[in-house]
Structure formats: C-alpha cells, structure tokens
Amino acid sequence: MPGNLYNNCSNLPATPTRLERLLRERELRKYSKCLNDCEAELPSSTQDCFSPDLETSTCWFNDEELLETVSASRSLNDDGERLDFRTSKQRLLVVANRLPVSAVRHGEDSWQLEMSVGGLVTALLGVKEFDTRWIGWAGVNVPDEIGQKALAKALDEKLMQRCIPVFLDEEVVHQYYNGYCNNILWPLFHYIGLPQEDRLATTRSFQSQFDAYKKANQLFADVVNEHYEEGDVVWCHDYHLMFLPKCLKERNSKMKVGWFLHTPFPSSEIHRMLPSRLELLRSVLAADLVGHFVSACTRILGLEGTPEGVEDQGKLTRIAAFPVGIDSERFIKALELPEVQDHMKVLKQRFAGRKVMLGVDRLDMIKGIPQKILAFEKFLEENPNWCNKVVLLQIAVPTRTDVPEYQKLTSQVHEIVGRINGRFGSLTAVPIHHLDRSLDFHELCALYAVTDVALVTSLRDGMNLVSYEYVACQESKKGVLILSEFAGAAQSLGAGAILVNPWNVTEVASSIGYALNMPADEREKRHHHNFKHVISHTAQEWAATFVSELNVTIVEAQLRTRQIPPPLPIEVAVDRYSCLNNRLLILGFNATLTEPVDTLGRKDSQINEWEPKLRPDLREPLRKLCDDPKTTVLVLSGSARNVLDDNFSDYNLWLAAENGMFLRVTTGDWMTTMPENLSMEWVDSVKNVFEYFTDRTPRSQFEVRETSLIWNYKYSDVEFGRLQARDLLQHLWTGPISNASLDVVQGRRSVEVRSVAVTKGAAIDRILGEIVHNKGMKEPIDYVLCIGHFLTKDEDIYTFFEPELPSEVPASVRPQVPTQVRTSIVGSRAALLMKQNSMSAVEQNKSYAIDGDTLHSMVTDRISLQEGSSVLDLQANDYFSCSVARKRSNSRYRLQSSDEVVTLLRELADHR
Numbered sequence: 001m002p003g004n005l006y007n008n009c010s011n012l013p014a015t016p017t018r019l020e021r022l023l024r025e026r027e028l029r030k031y032s033k034c035l036n037d038c039e040a041e042l043p044s045s046t047q048d049c050f051s052p053d054l055e056t057s058t059c060w061f062n063d064e065e066l067l068e069t070v071s072a073s074r075s076l077n078d079d080g081e082r083l084d085f086r087t088s089k090q091r092l093l094v095v096a097n098r099l100p101v102s103a104v105r106h107g108e109d110s111w112q113l114e115m116s117v118g119g120l121v122t123a124l125l126g127v128k129e130f131d132t133r134w135i136g137w138a139g140v141n142v143p144d145e146i147g148q149k150a151l152a153k154a155l156d157e158k159l160m161q162r163c164i165p166v167f168l169d170e171e172v173v174h175q176y177y178n179g180y181c182n183n184i185l186w187p188l189f190h191y192i193g194l195p196q197e198d199r200l201a202t203t204r205s206f207q208s209q210f211d212a213y214k215k216a217n218q219l220f221a222d223v224v225n226e227h228y229e230e231g232d233v234v235w236c237h238d239y240h241l242m243f244l245p246k247c248l249k250e251r252n253s254k255m256k257v258g259w260f261l262h263t264p265f266p267s268s269e270i271h272r273m274l275p276s277r278l279e280l281l282r283s284v285l286a287a288d289l290v291g292h293f294v295s296a297c298t299r300i301l302g303l304e305g306t307p308e309g310v311e312d313q314g315k316l317t318r319i320a321a322f323p324v325g326i327d328s329e330r331f332i333k334a335l336e337l338p339e340v341q342d343h344m345k346v347l348k349q350r351f352a353g354r355k356v357m358l359g360v361d362r363l364d365m366i367k368g369i370p371q372k373i374l375a376f377e378k379f380l381e382e383n384p385n386w387c388n389k390v391v392l393l394q395i396a397v398p399t400r401t402d403v404p405e406y407q408k409l410t411s412q413v414h415e416i417v418g419r420i421n422g423r424f425g426s427l428t429a430v431p432i433h434h435l436d437r438s439l440d441f442h443e444l445c446a447l448y449a450v451t452d453v454a455l456v457t458s459l460r461d462g463m464n465l466v467s468y469e470y471v472a473c474q475e476s477k478k479g480v481l482i483l484s485e486f487a488g489a490a491q492s493l494g495a496g497a498i499l500v501n502p503w504n505v506t507e508v509a510s511s512i513g514y515a516l517n518m519p520a521d522e523r524e525k526r527h528h529h530n531f532k533h534v535i536s537h538t539a540q541e542w543a544a545t546f547v548s549e550l551n552v553t554i555v556e557a558q559l560r561t562r563q564i565p566p567p568l569p570i571e572v573a574v575d576r577y578s579c580l581n582n583r584l585l586i587l588g589f590n591a592t593l594t595e596p597v598d599t600l601g602r603k604d605s606q607i608n609e610w611e612p613k614l615r616p617d618l619r620e621p622l623r624k625l626c627d628d629p630k631t632t633v634l635v636l637s638g639s640a641r642n643v644l645d646d647n648f649s650d651y652n653l654w655l656a657a658e659n660g661m662f663l664r665v666t667t668g669d670w671m672t673t674m675p676e677n678l679s680m681e682w683v684d685s686v687k688n689v690f691e692y693f694t695d696r697t698p699r700s701q702f703e704v705r706e707t708s709l710i711w712n713y714k715y716s717d718v719e720f721g722r723l724q725a726r727d728l729l730q731h732l733w734t735g736p737i738s739n740a741s742l743d744v745v746q747g748r749r750s751v752e753v754r755s756v757a758v759t760k761g762a763a764i765d766r767i768l769g770e771i772v773h774n775k776g777m778k779e780p781i782d783y784v785l786c787i788g789h790f791l792t793k794d795e796d797i798y799t800f801f802e803p804e805l806p807s808e809v810p811a812s813v814r815p816q817v818p819t820q821v822r823t824s825i826v827g828s829r830a831a832l833l834m835k836q837n838s839m840s841a842v843e844q845n846k847s848y849a850i851d852g853d854t855l856h857s858m859v860t861d862r863i864s865l866q867e868g869s870s871v872l873d874l875q876a877n878d879y880f881s882c883s884v885a886r887k888r889s890n891s892r893y894r895l896q897s898s899d900e901v902v903t904l905l906r907e908l909a910d911h912r
C-alpha cells in the first residue's frame, strides 16, 4: 500500500520482495549496458559514511539515541543481515517539511535540539540503508544571520552534516505551514473538507497562501540544489512539498526525484474542490516515482492511467504502493534498557489493580480524540462495575498550535475530559489521565509495554504508526489493539485488531468491553498476527523498496524515451517488397490515409465534413497495389463499416472496421469477428454522457459504432476541448462505467469507450485466418508492412508479428534480432464467429448464411494452409511495422505524417 491511498486501494500488487527487487535491478542493469549509456547505470555512490562522534558530543538532545539513529551507517546484505558498510552507499536526500530535530533557541548563538514528534519522523528514522541527508525546516523562525549560522553549525557538527536546515521567515510559515498546509490541504486530504468558517476570508487568503506555498517549495528546492551531487536520489515527502518535484526537475531534469505522501489521498471528488488542484497534481507528476494516486490524475487531469503509472505529455510518472513501517527492532530492543524497565516498574505500581487503556496521538482533529473519550464515557456509563478498575491514559501531543482549529480542539478535549473525570472520578482516582505533552522515547516504550489495550480512533489517518509501535512492544503482554477502520493501518493490522468505526460511539464502547474481557488465547492469536506484520514490514524495507523502485524507474524511463523509432527506410521497404511474392499491407485509415486535420479546426464551410476521406493523391497508388496479385491490402480501422464502405468500395481490398470487429473483402459481405460474449449493455448510458458533452462543446461530435463509442473534439477549440474531456471522464467514471469491464481510450483529441477485449492486435489473428482461407493461399505470407496512426492500446498489432521481442525494448537496444519473426498457424487462438443477430436486417441478408457448426469446421479447416504448414513465414528483415505521426511507439519505424505515407505507397506501387 502507498503512503497515501491506504484507504481506497484494495487490490494493489504486493510490494516486491527484496530479492525480486534486486533481480529486477540487475535485469535493468543489463539493459542499461545495452543502451551503451553510462548515465543509465544504476547508482552506486562511494561516499564515505560518518559515524557520530559520541565522545565529543555534549548533551544537545533530550534523546541521545536520536544522534545514533540519524547518523547510523548500517546496511543490509541480500539475506537481510546487517552489515557495517562505510562505503558504496547510495546518497539519499530526504526532503521533508520537518527535520527529525526541532530547534529551541537558548541565546544569540546557542541552540538546543529536540526530537520532532510525528509518524513521518519516526518512519524516516528507520531509514538506515543509505547515506542520508535530511533537508527540512527546524520548526522555528530564525530571522537573524547569526542565529541561522549558529543553527546550521549546530546541526552540522552534532548530526554529522546530516541535517540541513531550510530557513522560512515568519510570514511564509504562517501562510504556507499554518495556512495552506494545515488549514487547507490537511483537512481536505483527510476528508474534512475546506474550512467552512470565515469562508470569504479563506477564499480571499487562499491565493496568498498558495503563493507562499509555492515560494516555500522553491526555498526547499534551492537548498536541495545547493547540496545535490550527481547520482543522488532526492526523496520528497508529503503534502507540504507537492510543488517540489516540479521545481527540482525544471532546474535539473536528470535528477532522480521521488515523492511520497504520508496522508490519505482523497478521492477525486474531494480533491477537485481544491482551487489549485491541477497545478498541484501536475507538479507532483514531474517526479519520476510517486505514491499511488492514479485515480485523481486520471479523473482530474484527464490523463491516461495504466498499471505502470500516469502519462502526461509523453512523460510517464511511475505510481506504486509503499506501505510505511517502523524500525521495530529499535522498539523491541529498547524494552531491555534499564531506563525503560524502570519506567515500566513505576507504571505497573501506579496502576496496580486496574486495567490500563492507552491513547497516543498528536492533538489533531483527524485523530478522533473527542470521539474516543466519548466512547470511553459511554463504556463507563454502561459498565459501572468497571469504573474503578480501568483507566484511560491519553497522551495528546500539542501540534500546529498556531492554527485556530487546533486551538479550538484543545479546549474542546479539555472540557470533555474534565466533565467525565468529574462525573466518574473519586477522591483517589480519575478515569482519564490526559497529558498535553510529548513523552520521550523510553517513557513511550514503557507505556506501550505495560498497557492492556491501545485505542486508536482516527477519523482518517495515512497509516498511524502508534498502532505499529504498540504491537512491537507487546510481545510479552499481548495487549489488544482497537483500531479505526479509517486508519491506513487497518489494512495491515486489521486481522489482529478489533476494527471500529470511530463515529459509532456505541460500537467503540462495546469494543472496549470486548477488549478488556478478551481471553488470553484470543489475545495471543491476534497479537501474533500483527507482530509478524510489524517486524516484517519495517521502515527500512519501506525506504529500500521506494528508492530501489525509483532507480528502476529511471532506467525504465531511459528505455522509454528511446522508443522513438527511427524513420522508415523507404528504399529498403520497397526493395524487400519487390523481392517477395506473398505480401501483406496492413494500413490504418484515420491520420494515415486521410488528410491531416487542421489543428485550429476546419473552416466553417467544412465543419460538417466529419467523415474522414481517403486522400485523393492516394487513390492511384492504392489502386495499383490492390490490383497486384502478389499483394493483399487490408485497411484496419476504428471507423464504422459505412465509413470504410464509402471510401474503399471501389478497391479490391480487405476492410476491417471497428478495430477488426467486422471484416469483409470488398467483393463480399460484411461478417463479424466479434467475440460472442461481448457485452454492450453499457452503450446507452455512455451515449447519454457523450450527447451531453457534444451539445456543450462546439464542433465536437460523437459516433456510435457497434462495438464502441467515440467522442472527438478534433475540430473544436483545443483547450476547451481538453477541459471538456476531463469533465466527461469524470462523469463516465463516477457513473455509467464505474463497474463495467470497459476501456477508456484517450486519443489526442478524442475519448473512446470500448470493451476491454477489443484491440487491433487481438483481432488480427482472426482476420488473417479469414484472409488466408478466403484467398485460398498456397504460399505463406512472407512480407508484412503494417502502418498506422494507432493508439497505444492498438499497438499490440505491431507486436503480434514479433512475440519473441519484449515490446518495451526498442529495436536499437534489442540484443539480437531473431532471423525469423513469426511463423504462425493463424486462427488457432481465436475462432472467427458469425454473429448475425448483431447486424441489421439488410446486413443480415448480405452476410454469410452459416450456422455455428459449419463455422466451427471452417475455422478448424483454416488453421493451416496445408496440413503442417503455416500461413506466415516472415523473416525479420521483411517485417516493417511503422507508426504514422506518433513520436513514441512500439513500432520498428515511423513516418512523420500521412504525406510520407503517400510517398511510401507511391514507391511501392511503382516498384520495379
């Protein structure tokens, strides 16, 4: 799971194991060697790592362990064993709003450093495999140069140059951190919505807060640039720094940039409320690797989301899932320390004879502290016998205290606690111990270890590491975890915890009773389940996976950017054509054989000419080619049958309409190759959406085909068309197609909806079977030229003829081109089916009158030319796949435009 969508992704791929990652990295290393490009090599920084000079460090921290943690120079070998590497570690720049230490000023040039509180810091403290530098804000305004220099020096000396401060002035902190981050993004990302109160004031200040946000992000970028060394991995964290990837990439496009979100990412319905929604998402997409937020990108930006990631203007941003964890060993080991044992002893004595329940949260509205306390009150109300036998210890760490919402929350919680203690307390004991402060690490471990129940009632939470820490410290006691179903941790610890809806006070109250009375064997089982998870899904694993994925992504991106095929060597293609005897030409129609569309839209007089037309200058060469007995021409298009009929009825060729779902030779009738189980029930509802947008988008149009619907805005104003397309997608996804097995294929100026099974590559097998059979071919096809302006989804047609080659590796880096591309017995994988009932009455009369059984035997018959021989016998040099007017493609070659198609077809037609 990612650091964000914990709450809404259920079927994401499992995180690869360390071994899988390494294997993958090695595989890519091989590729990058093929690329013959030193820069493509995976990083292996040789920076020495320093270990802290504990001898000379005075007690600057209230937690000395921090020093060790921040400066640790350990690593893991392939088997997960710890090694003590001091060299060859990857340099990692961790950029987060918050440094692991916060600074407290003690004089003009004297600073005390304290450990920062929060899950982000905890998780990142577990990151030890790398040579890490932290870049962040020390939580304090330092207006003067003397103070800044002294703080930088203190961090530099005491944390071995590992913490680099970013200085933000008071006004920026106010507008960026208190304002935009914590009053706008934080509540929105946690489904609380934008602030309702002072609405006008907020709207007015929104722009200035957003400006400050961008400015702050730029300041972070400046510090990163100052410290960046070639080969570093830059890992940006959280909602504070959504602009950072863009700032960094603008300055240095080669920088390896990852971005990880620690909060939930809201559904697109929520995110679209944000006035700066597009800018923010686009900036994040400048990163090479981000946490999982595909749906927001596809629905808000209207981008194409794939299992690999999101593609924006040719750049793929890899999206993957990375569940954060803790350094469990650190907690487990701490329990042995004398100071922790001492704390435990004191606590046990203090609460002897009572069950102890624990809450540890920052005092934040997302943590559901009032709800938790009210549920506890209800439990006491309903179970008076427990009144003197149970106590709730609530550690509520003050946080973001300058934000009014947090101030209000503090008063509200104090009021409820006071009321309940007044109501159920006695002279000697109160039911709730509420602490408005943080604890140090040892105190916290002791508390985790001695308490009977932990109560986590977050209304939303990215992960909630407190629940992990509690489990890590409960190996001997086997306490019960009550956990909100709205915390990311519910997905990982749900099996062992008691899951609750924090809004349902009655349910939480009864869960408290259940937990307090749980028999030992059930506690043991539940704990065991969670403990196993916590110790195996650690912060180390999280960071290692993320960084390794980022490295892999970079190499993959380099491979992708090379997928700009070379120009088609027309002379060679013509030469090979002349040498061979059974040639197949597969031609796309739109933007291949048609005239180019004027990007600004056609003249008014032409706007009714929606239908694509064969270029007049192609008529003659096409006719010659079609009439050549050694050549078979197939026009394979997404267009409907009537469109192809209108353009090609006079030629002697094959027509495959609707991406191959319908087929005919021009001397015969249409037949369908449509799989029988293709459901078209969705058509009407999608049609409604398309109609609605066609009405509202001048010069757009939609076409209802038999197997797909397409809305295109190629003659509309491009910008407006794009905006409308985004909105249209939003409507589709939230409505008609939310549960259907459909593909939405976005073209440059179109949106097409079709069944998942329909692609040109999927159809070509059946089509070839039919052609070979119909023509009574005696010799196998020995030359294939396949050219078209095909959508990515349809590019499977190029790879159909060369299955041995991985489609993602461009021709230029293929290790060895096999001499034989494909020898295939076509038709064996898919049957050619007649589906008369999908045609109109007139069409039915025209189509074959064949029953199912006859058809089946036809299909079996046409499996091969003769017993044992194949319909394709293609040598690598005689196969020319070629994209038209597309920059990147899986084809072997490309032509710039349909003008070049004219040149090519003319030369083929006139070959000697």
Ligand SMILES: O=P(O)(O)OC[C@H]1O[C@H](O[C@H]2O[C@H](CO)[C@@H](O)[C@H](O)[C@H]2O)[C@H](O)[C@@H](O)[C@@H]1O
Residues within 6 Å of the ligand: 003, 098, 117, 118, 119, 120, 121, 123, 238, 262, 263, 324, 399, 400, 461, 462, 463, 464, 465
């Ligand atoms: O830096 P602060 O404003 O004081 O806030 C503390 C941190 O709160 C958030 O933590 C999140 O990260 C945890 C680890 O991934 C996760 O378990 C938790 O659910 C989140 O709320 C925030 O995202 C951090 O940036 C803050 O530093």
Ligand SMILES: O=c1ccn([C@@H]2O[C@H](COP(=O)(O)OP(=O)(O)O)[C@@H](O)[C@H]2O)c(=O)[nH]1
Residues within 6 Å of the ligand: 116, 117, 118, 119, 120, 122, 360, 361, 362, 395, 397, 437, 438, 439, 440, 444, 463, 464, 465, 466, 467, 469
């Ligand atoms: O007095 C305290 C209370 C809490 N924490 C730490 O604060 C983090 C809280 O992380 P969590 O993911 O639960 O939520 P967040 O506060 O980041 O939203 C945990 O690692 C706690 O150990 C701490 O250091 N001192």
